[in-house]
Amino acid sequence: MSESITLSEICISASSKAWEGEGEILATGIGLIPRIAAGLAKLTHNPDLMMTDGETYLISQPAPMGKRDISHDLVEGYMSYSRVFENLWGGKRHAMVTPTQIDSFGQTNISAIGDYNSPKVQLLGVRGFPGNFINHKNSIFIPNHSVKTFVSGAVDMVSGMGYQNKDLSNGKFEIKLVVTNLGVFDFNGKDDSLQLLSLHPGVSVDDVIENTGFDVIINSDKATPMPTDNELACIREILDPQGIRNSIFGE
Amino acid sequence: MDKIVSYKDVIDQLSDGMTIGVGGWGARRKPMSLIREICQSDIKDLTVVSYGGPDVGLLCAHKKVKKLIFGFVSLDMIPLESHFRQARQKNEIEVMELDEGMVQWGLRAAAMNLPFLPTRVGLGTDVLTHNSELEYVTSPYSDAEKLVAMPALKLDVALIHVNKSDEKGNTQIIGPDPFFDELFARAASKTFVSSEEVVSTQDLGGKDGAIFNRFERSLVTGILHAPCGAHPTSCAPNYGFDIKHLKEYSEAAKSFDEYSTKYLNRTHQDYLDAVGGSDAILKIPLPQF
Numbered sequence: 001m002s003e004s005i006t007l008s009e010i011c012i013s014a015s016s017k018a019w020e021g022e023g024e025i026l027a028t029g030i031g032l033i034p035r036i037a038a039g040l041a042k043l044t045h046n047p048d049l050m051m052t053d054g055e056t057y058l059i060s061q062p063a064p065m066g067k068r069d070i071s072h073d074l075v076e077g078y079m080s081y082s083r084v085f086e087n088l089w090g091g092k093r094h095a096m097v098t099p100t101q102i103d104s105f106g107q108t109n110i111s112a113i114g115d116y117n118s119p120k121v122q123l124l125g126v127r128g129f130p131g132n133f134i135n136h137k138n139s140i141f142i143p144n145h146s147v148k149t150f151v152s153g154a155v156d157m158v159s160g161m162g163y164q165n166k167d168l169s170n171g172k173f174e175i176k177l178v179v180t181n182l183g184v185f186d187f188n189g190k191d192d193s194l195q196l197l198s199l200h201p202g203v204s205v206d207d208v209i210e211n212t213g214f215d216v217i218i219n220s221d222k223a224t225p226m227p228t229d230n231e232l233a234c235i236r237e238i239l240d241p242q243g244i245r246n247s248i249f250g251e
Numbered sequence: 252m253d254k255i256v257s258y259k260d261v262i263d264q265l266s267d268g269m270t271i272g273v274g275g276w277g278a279r280r281k282p283m284s285l286i287r288e289i290c291q292s293d294i295k296d297l298t299v300v301s302y303g304g305p306d307v308g309l310l311c312a313h314k315k316v317k318k319l320i321f322g323f324v325s326l327d328m329i330p331l332e333s334h335f336r337q338a339r340q341k342n343e344i345e346v347m348e349l350d351e352g353m354v355q356w357g358l359r360a361a362a363m364n365l366p367f368l369p370t371r372v373g374l375g376t377d378v379l380t381h382n383s384e385l386e387y388v389t390s391p392y393s394d395a396e397k398l399v400a401m402p403a404l405k406l407d408v409a410l411i412h413v414n415k416s417d418e419k420g421n422t423q424i425i426g427p428d429p430f431f432d433e434l435f436a437r438a439a440s441k442t443f444v445s446s447e448e449v450v451s452t453q454d455l456g457g458k459d460g461a462i463f464n465r466f467e468r469s470l471v472t473g474i475l476h477a478p479c480g481a482h483p484t485s486c487a488p489n490y491g492f493d494i495k496h497l498k499e500y501s502e503a504a505k506s507f508d509e510y511s512t513k514y515l516n517r518t519h520q521d522y523l524d525a526v527g528g529s530d531a532i533l534k535i536p537l538p539q540f
Contacts, residue, residue: 130372
């Protein structure tokens with residue numbers, strides 16, 4: 001690969017590992033990096049994943065970013081919103097999402113910032129977060145790792161549940177991976193706390209500590225693996241040939 | 252049997268304080284011509300149940316909403332709905348904020364004449380903190396699991412937009428996703444349906460067409476002929492969402508009068524002419540993701 005590897009490509013490669021070993025489930029990547037990452041998982045280590053065209057149909061190949069000729073989509077099944085709910089209530093799904101806030105318990109917020117009755121910033125509403133997090137595994141992508149996203153104390157409006165309530169989920173709750181612009185994390189630290197797995201190029205342990213509003217377990221300062229040549233080819237030539245991913249970090 | 256109604260007929264059957272459910276999803280297949288008609292009426296203090304898009308925003312901008320029961324309000328391509336945000340940030344509306352699936356469960360309970368349906372969804376979240384009326388139920392079986400008892404969301408009226416109907420109230424949603432419109436119709440005492448086309452029963456397409464009949468005509472109180480009636484939301488396969496108009500609508504949260512003078516308080520036909528005409532709307536491509 002002649003072009004230099006970008007941060008978005010490193011994040012896509014790292015995020016695609018969320019679906020490793022997950023079997024024949026619905027992969028939902030909401031937002032640019034998670035969506036390309038889900039596609040990369042399907043093209044590399046987990047071809048059994050089911051993915052939608054972003055609307056109502058399951059298609060055999062991941063839908064590339066940007067305009068495409070949809071007549072080339074190989075439609076293999078149907079996934080209306082109603083069926084998405086049926087699917088996720090059954091637990092056969094792994095979503096990667098981008099909350100506005102996340103806390104030390106893994107609780108997430110996409111509803112509102114500030115006082116609930118008259119929010120400083122009204123966001124989307126809880127959407128499907130309560131149902132997603134209590135019914136199936138999820139992973140998280142945060143493009144702006146800071147004390148505003150990784151908040152101290154609890155998130156302002158708990159939309160997705162956290163580890164302190166995992167017993168309520170009939171064994172389904174798990175945040176498998178947290179990928180940010182600084183590194184890769186999971187919640188397998190002591191007592192389900194956030195732990196650093198790897199650092200992206202140029203990022204120090206101190207950067208992570210300074211930008212996280214709660215204690216992060218640091219057991220490693222190893223480097224995030226670079227995308228392989230095959231992964232880069234999949235991202236650059238198939239999943240995002242127009243380079244829309246570059247907009248995430250202004251690359 | 253003739254269920255054809257006018258906008259005035261529909262408005263005459265609505266009253267202050269009613270609970271109104273709106274079909275569609277976000278910026279998709281919303282009965283916008285009916286919503287605009289409510290906005291220019293005297294009706295007020297509505298409780299609105301919706302997978303919200305510009306229907307919720309426009310009703311908020313006209314101060315028609317007392318309480319909103321919702322999981323999200325979004326314009327899809329424009330993620331945040333500016334008019335709804337403004338109403339929330341100024342504390343102008345009461346809310347019952349629910350998971351999307353809980354909204355479905357509440358409508359389903361109402362549709363089935365049940366007081367509630369049990370679910371795990373909501374547990375461990377602030378959905379329960381902020382909705383103190385939500386109660387729990389304990390499984391009577393050996394698991395004894397404590398679950399949320401999602402109450403029935405009974406509607407006085409449901410408003411739905413479809414692709415095709417006949418005058419008897421046989422409706423067809425031809426777009427690939429019928430969303431939860433069937434449950435809105437079943438949860439409501441009365442359902443008014445606006446339709447792109449009104450055709451004779453013979454022209455509904457027989458068995459092939461009947462696949463698109465998502466709920467039976469006995470649920471339908473009135474049919475309103477509203478070509479391009481979902482604009483600026485999409486109505487697949489007829490037309491996509493009007494992103495240019497949605498941007499202008501979104502910007503109008505800053506100064507609503509200008510938008511209102513330009514497009515609102517007029518007949519549906521005059522609205523269509525003001526936004527560029529039905530020929531132009533029918534050429535708007537379907538969104539691609």
